[in-house]
Amino acid sequence: MHNASTFDFSTKIGHTWFPTPLFTASGCASSGKELAQFFPLSEIGAVVTKSIALKPRLGRPTPRMAETPSGMLNSIGLQGPGIDAFLADDIPWLMTQNARIVVSISGETVDEYSILARRLRSVPGISAVEVNISCPNVENRGLVFACDPVSSRAVIEGVRRTIGGDIPIIAKLSPDVTDITEIAREVVSAGADGLSLINTLLGMVINTQTMRPHLGGKTGGLSGPAIRPVAVRAVYQVHQVLPKIPIIGMGGIRSGRDAFEFILAGASGVSVGTAIFGNPRAIMDVQNELKEILISRGFASLSEAVGYAHREDSTGALQRGADSEESEG
Numbered sequence: 001m002h003n004a005s006t007f008d009f010s011t012k013i014g015h016t017w018f019p020t021p022l023f024t025a026s027g028c029a030s031s032g033k034e035l036a037q038f039f040p041l042s043e044i045g046a047v048v049t050k051s052i053a054l055k056p057r058l059g060r061p062t063p064r065m066a067e068t069p070s071g072m073l074n075s076i077g078l079q080g081p082g083i084d085a086f087l088a089d090d091i092p093w094l095m096t097q098n099a100r101i102v103v104s105i106s107g108e109t110v111d112e113y114s115i116l117a118r119r120l121r122s123v124p125g126i127s128a129v130e131v132n133i134s135c136p137n138v139e140n141r142g143l144v145f146a147c148d149p150v151s152s153r154a155v156i157e158g159v160r161r162t163i164g165g166d167i168p169i170i171a172k173l174s175p176d177v178t179d180i181t182e183i184a185r186e187v188v189s190a191g192a193d194g195l196s197l198i199n200t201l202l203g204m205v206i207n208t209q210t211m212r213p214h215l216g217g218k219t220g221g222l223s224g225p226a227i228r229p230v231a232v233r234a235v236y237q238v239h240q241v242l243p244k245i246p247i248i249g250m251g252g253i254r255s256g257r258d259a260f261e262f263i264l265a266g267a268s269g270v271s272v273g274t275a276i277f278g279n280p281r282a283i284m285d286v287q288n289e290l291k292e293i294l295i296s297r298g299f300a301s302l303s304e305a306v307g308y309a310h311r312e313d314s315t316g317a318l319q320r321g322a323d324s325e326e327s328e329g
Contacts, residue, residue: 003295004291006300006301007174007291007294007295007299007300008301008302008303009021009232009253009291009294009300009302010301010302011245011246011268011269011299011302011303012248012268013128013170013193013194013246013248013268013269013310014128014166014168014169014193014194015168016127016128016129017244018045018046018100018169018269019045020043020045020286020287020291021045021263021267021269021270021290022044022045022259022269022270022271022272022283022286022290023044023045023046023047023048023102023248023267023269023270023271024044024046024047024048024271024272024276024283025048025081025250025271025272025273025274025276026048026049026050026051026130026132026172026196026271026273027050027076027103027273028169028272028273028274028276029047029075029105029273029276029278030048030049030050031047031049031050031086031090031093031094032047032049032094032097032099034280035047035276035280035283036097037145037280038280038281038284039047039281039283039284040097040100041094041097041099041310042097042098042099042100043284043287044103044283044284044287045269046098046099046100046101046127046128047099047101047102048102048104048106049086049090049094049101049102049103049104049272050080051080051105051130051132052080052081052082052103052104052105052106052116053080053082053083053105053106053107053108053112053116054082054083054088054112054115054116055082055083055105056080056081056082056085057079057080057082059076059080059285060075060076060079060215060216060217061216062216063215063216064076064215064216064217064220065212065215065220066205066214066215066220068203068205068222068224068226070224070225070226070252071222071223071224071225071226071227071252071274072222072224072274073203073204073205073215073220073221073222073223074131074200074220074221074223074321075215075216075217075218075219075220075221078128080139083116083119087119087123091103091123091125091126092105094125094135094259095124096325097311098184098267099124100127101126101127102126102127102128102129102130102170103120103126103128103129103130104129104131104132104172105120105129105131105132105159106118106128106132107155107291110151110154110155110158111158113131113133113155113158113159114158114159114161115162115163116159116164117129117159117162118162118163120163120167121162121163121164121167126167127168128167128168128169128170128193128194128195129159129163129167129168129169129170129252130170130171130172131155131159131169131170131171131172131192132172132199133145133146133151133152133155133156133157133171133172133173133174133187134146134147134172134173134174134198134199141296144174144176146156146171146172146173146174146177146183146199147174147177147183148183149183150186150212152171152173152183152186152187152190153187153189153190154190156169156171156186156187156190156191156192156238157190157191157201157296159191160190160192161189161191166329167192168193168194169191169192169193169194170192170193170194170195170196171184171187171188171192171194171195171196172195172196172197172199173187173196173197173198173199173234174196174198174199175198175199175201175227175230175231175234176201176202180197180198180234180237180238181237181238181240181241184238184241184242184245185241186199187275188242188245189202190299192245193245193246193267194245194246194247195242195245195246195247195248196246196247196248196250196271197231197235197238197248197249197251197267198230198231198234198235198250198251199221199251200220200221200222200223200227201221201222201227201230202219202220202221202222203219203220203221203222203310204218204219204220205220209215223251224251224252224274224302225252225254225258225275226252226298227251227252228251228253228261230251230253231249231250231251231252231262232249232251232261232262234266235249235262235265235266235267236237236265236266236309236310238266239265239266239267239307239310240266243266243307245266246268246269247266247268247269248267248268248269248270248271249262249263249265249267249269249270249271249304250262250270250271250272250273251256252274252288253270253271253272253273253275253286254272254275254282255285255286255289256285256286256287256288256289256290256292257289257290257293258286259272259286259289259290260290260293260294260305263290263294263302263306263308264305264307264308264309266306266307266309266310267306267309268302268303268306270286270290272286297320
């Protein structure tokens with residue numbers, strides 16, 4: 001049995017090392033200021049910022065959120081201050097907190113992504129860039145690059161060419177496709193070092209009183225525990241075809257056990273998002289629980305557990321402790 005002092009909880013994306021595999025999910029904690037009052041941001045793997053655009057955006061009309069069974073719909077529409085204010089205010093503040101920073105970027109054209117990448121290229125303190133090509137809340141659904149392999153490739157190639165080889169690129173993909181492995185292969189061959197799986201699923205709620213769509217933007221992104229089986233499936237499928245590519249798994253993670261499921265499916269890290277709204281310390285709780293589970297199952301490191309569900313002999317030696325964990329549920 002390994003103990004906490006010898007257990008290696010670290011993970012890598014490209015050449016960047018993170019001490020833990022826990023990340024915030026983009027859009028659920030802005031740039032971390034709200035969370036910093038609950039725990040030191042340096043204690044998690046990284047803060048993934050809300051997707052930033054070239055210019056300030058007001059976002060979509062209200063109402064913007066709707067609760068659904070075991071989840072929620074959001075239709076924020078990438079509201080944000082724009083890259084200038086972000087670089088002036090958010091990055092310096094995160095650096096004062098000793099946080100590792102993953103900057104999420106979003107553009108309306110291939111060129112916009114490249115321009116954003118150019119702005120970030122010489123900024124100190126950035127651990128990686130998440131290229132959000134999959135937001136379901138944009139005004140024009142045709143802008144969801146991640147639903148098309150050709151446009152997905154074009155965005156990542158542009159960012160890779162512009163940003164150079166020093167900063168790892170993580171492509172954030174949409175589950176609203178027939179074959180997510182096809183898109184994953186394209187973005188990796190275009191230069192992505194890692195993948196974020198998955199963004200929210202496109203959904204809708206009809207208000208039965210007004211008999212009209214409830215959200216101001218009509219459609220929104222479905223998140224929370226309701227989408228977790230879809231996310232685990234996507235991670236498993238992509239890891240199967242691209243076993244060497246680091247995946248950050250996300251979608252309805254509320255506990256260490258949920259996170260462990262993603263790790264077994266093939267994720268090298270996990271993001272906690274919707275759970276933060278109900279419990280600002282959720283990411284720390286998940287981090288502590290995940291570490292305990294991995295140690296109790298006999299793993300010497302996180303990397304040893306990544307993709308374990310793919311092994312034919314996965315019912316072997318590390319099965320010990322499974323019975324006691326099942327009883328927790």
